[in-house]
Amino acid sequence: MSAEVDGRVALAAGIASVDGVSPLNEASRIAIASGAPPRVDETAYEGDLLVGVAYAAGDAPVELFVEPDHRRRGVGLQLLDRVLDQGESRFWAHGDLPGAQALARRRGLTAVRTLLVLERDTAAALPDERPVEGVTIRTWRDEDTAGVVAVNARAFASHPEQGAMDEADFRARTAQPWFDPAGLFVAERDGEVVGFHWTKVDPPVAEGGDVGEVYVVGVDPSEQGRGLGKALTLRGLHHLATLGLRRVDLYVEGDNTPALATYEGLGFRESARDVLYATGA
Known part of the structure; x- marks a missing residue:
């Protein structure tokens, strides 16, 4: 696993510890661990620090996540616009947190499916x-x-x-x-x-x-x-x-x-x- 991939996994783990929900689902984690070529592979940095990722493998929806201390600075919107420009149209919001809802509203995205956790x-x-x-x-x-x-x-x-x-x-x-x-x-x-x-x-x-x-x-x-x-x-x-x-x-x-x-x-x-x-x- 490359340093770049390790950074994505580490960022997702850190976000999960703050948000209480992982921004990457199991299928994505398996794809990353196996080295499967991603369909979407966008990142955002502040200096050498990885602060945002938009990722998808196969035909799965995009998972987009931003380091908590770097939210509300336009990082998420920048990543979203980059993948929208690539023709991507589906995005998972794990936990459907307020930040994800706000980002969806900014670009007119609509909720089309709900997966409940019981x-x-x-x-x-x-x-x-x-x-x-x-x-x-x-x-x-x-x-x-x-x-x-x-x-x-x-x-x-x-x-x-x-x-x-x-x-x-x-x-x-x-x-x-x-x-x-x-x-x-x-x-x-x-x-x-x-x-x-x-x-x-x-x-x-x-x-x-x-x-x-x-x-x-x-x-x-x-x-x-x-x-x-x-x-x-x-x-x-x-x-x-x-x-x-x-x-x-x-x-x-x-x-x-x-x-x-x-x-x-x-x-x-x-x-x-x-x-x-x-x-x-």
């Missing part, structure tokens, strides 16, 4: 697990990989990020330091994978982490309406409850009414939101 306290009681007839839920094995990727593609066919996960993406995620095969659960019917729940703890508990995540719950469309999504969610939540975590988070689309009802019924409440802003909406 959380629940692990001290709250969980419902007992209930089996789904004909389905076995067990921990993942390597030979399940193709089945998990196929179910993911069908379950998230209309999702702009998650639905694009292929086997290489899956392998990249399982290579991350947080990955624990004991926290990836697979639902099987007649020898075929029909659903999964991937949990996450980042950083690992051994390094002081105290927050778990419902990372992805995917159910094959053929199994919808049978209670499998709730059964998988509960299996993962019961697993996370055994790890001594303080709370569990998850991300869900703001317009996914059925999922929101399920999660709220399990004690999740909104704690933050990411908003996608776009031009010409």
Whole structure:
């Protein structure tokens, strides 16, 4: 990883410690670590100090962030104008903080998508697990990989990020330091994978982490309406409850009414939101 890339990662980490939310999502961090060529690669300096970044890889929206002590000095607007001039039209605002909202208003960007962050306290009681007839839920094995990727593609066919996960993406995620095969659960019917729940703890508990995540719950469309999504969610939540975590988070689309009802019924409440802003909406 080059000094330039190291600077971006360090800047993002410093911003997260101040704002309480990372300005780079996991996909971007994986792309940076792998050395993937960025589509957008703009920086701003004060002398030798990196104070602002606009970054995007693949077809992902741009993530733009400015060092907190250098905000309200035009750095963000300068970066935004540079990437708008390149034809970029979509921008993530992780946490949808007031500064991001103000920047969007300055250039007439409109909120087109909301990703909610929900959380629940692990001290709250969980419902007992209930089996789904004909389905076995067990921990993942390597030979399940193709089945998990196929179910993911069908379950998230209309999702702009998650639905694009292929086997290489899956392998990249399982290579991350947080990955624990004991926290990836697979639902099987007649020898075929029909659903999964991937949990996450980042950083690992051994390094002081105290927050778990419902990372992805995917159910094959053929199994919808049978209670499998709730059964998988509960299996993962019961697993996370055994790890001594303080709370569990998850991300869900703001317009996914059925999922929101399920999660709220399990004690999740909104704690933050990411908003996608776009031009010409």
